Amino acid sequence: MDLTDRQFVRPTIIAADDPSLWASLVELWTFRELLLTLVARELRLRYAQTWVGVAWVALKPLVTMALLWAVFGLAADLPTEGMPRPVFFFSGLMLWFFFSGAITDGKDSLVANADLIRKVYFPRALLPLAIVVARLVDLAIMLVFLAGVMLMSDSTAWPSLPGLAVTVAVLTALSTAVGLLTAAINVRYRDATHVVPVALQLLMFASPIVYSSTLVPATWAWAYALNPLVGLFDGFRAALTGRALDVPSLLLAVVVTLTLLVIAITVFRRLDASFADYV
Template sequence: MSSKTSETTEGGLAATQATHAPAAAAEDERARASLAGLPHAFISAEGAGVPLNLGDLWGYRELLYFLTWRDIKVRYKQTLMGVAWVVVQPLLLMLVFTLVFNRFVRSGEGAIPYPLFAYSGLLLWTFFSVSVSSGMNSLIGNTSLVTKVYFPRVFIPAAAVGAGLVDLSVGAVLLVPLAAYYGVGVTPKLLLVPAFVGLAALLALSAGMVTSALTVRYRDLRHALPFLLQLWMFASPVIYPVGVVPPSWRWALAANPMTGVLEGFRASLTGTAFDWGLVAVPLVAAPVLVAVAFYVFRSLEDTFADII
């Protein structure tokens, strides 16, 4: 600042103009250099494409943790049984289905005992459907976050899945006595359990992203989704094994990525053989669906605050 002032006072008007420009440019250069290392954001207009802002996902990662933590905390505040509900729901369903279906579903040679079969299926399915439905409601349930502060909004439905994962881990504890009771041994395949849980989480996240983004504009989904999830459950091998479906209809079952996830999850738990044909479907579909859903979400995200 001082050097510029002295130059302008010493020179004439013409000289001032001549020396001013480079001095100012040099100063601008110095000023700009002092901005190096600061986070830089460029906000473009709506028409200018959909920036994915993947860097922000990393930059704000702690918030994903906090939102998940909040969802878990809030879910069991002021409840008597707290997190025990996570076990009670699939357990009761398992008892009911065992009473009703145990006789109809023939457990063949080497098949998984029905109560274990049903509980593992219901546990994973409950995780999936709760994650999707709470994911769908997550954005409209966090209006003040969406309209008052910036962070990658995808963390909101993602936190719903994250909270579901914690529930799932708690519910999985009951698998240990069940497996022990039915004499299912520990096999190296158990190491693959997290992989199938991960696939289920990715599928739930995809559905959560798309449905939550659409729900911001169209509230219809809130009425349709619980019904659709129910239908989806009966179209997935949750309470019945793939074997009961006539071979001519197997393709329809296989096309549902949750089929492969459920089958793979159970096979990993009990150490039985994989049906690779079924498992391959979610392996391919989950990453593709997540990418597509994320793009859909991002392209709608910029309008959330305006229309929510």
């Protein structure tokens, strides 16, 4: 065995204190192969046994969209920011399913792998991270379907790819932050697993998914914009139709996301030491 090949040539110091943030990040990088393996497991388990396979990913927003179409779409003339109705709905639902899916699975990622945590060492953050990456793969599949929906509904405007990339990147960071936070808290307080879905339900109605944020009264707009999903969903849709991004609301989303990320990383690192004792 070639010892120089290894990440552990330097002695490992085992002590009570938390390793530095930098050391943790370096370690995450050395474990990147395990991350990919965990992502592969996630995807394989989810899709291997259903014959619908990959199409299943897009089926959920498509069915939901059809439902909404049936209930609201025909009667109401809700504003859709100048987008074709299906494009408006599908894009909102797609982002929401990515975000809520990452949180729903992410919060359980540590508890569900208690067996691993109690018996093997690896950076625990890999488990919630693997969920986010797996959901990103889903999102990529849904993007292909979105392109199809756009073609079918004669969407004429050309999307701004940098705009899409930025909003998806921030949304991913936000999902990661909330995933890390809820996963860590769930280890200590097991009823978090029941609180999160309720919170998600509320958040869904507080986000411009099936309605446009232009419907929100101006007096409440500032409070509404504190929800980072508002700036991100609006931004994504603007980028989708090549409109200019609303920079202030996007910046606000970035600030909220970064704040959550710092909180999440701090809490996760704080609880990391005792996961194996509690999980």
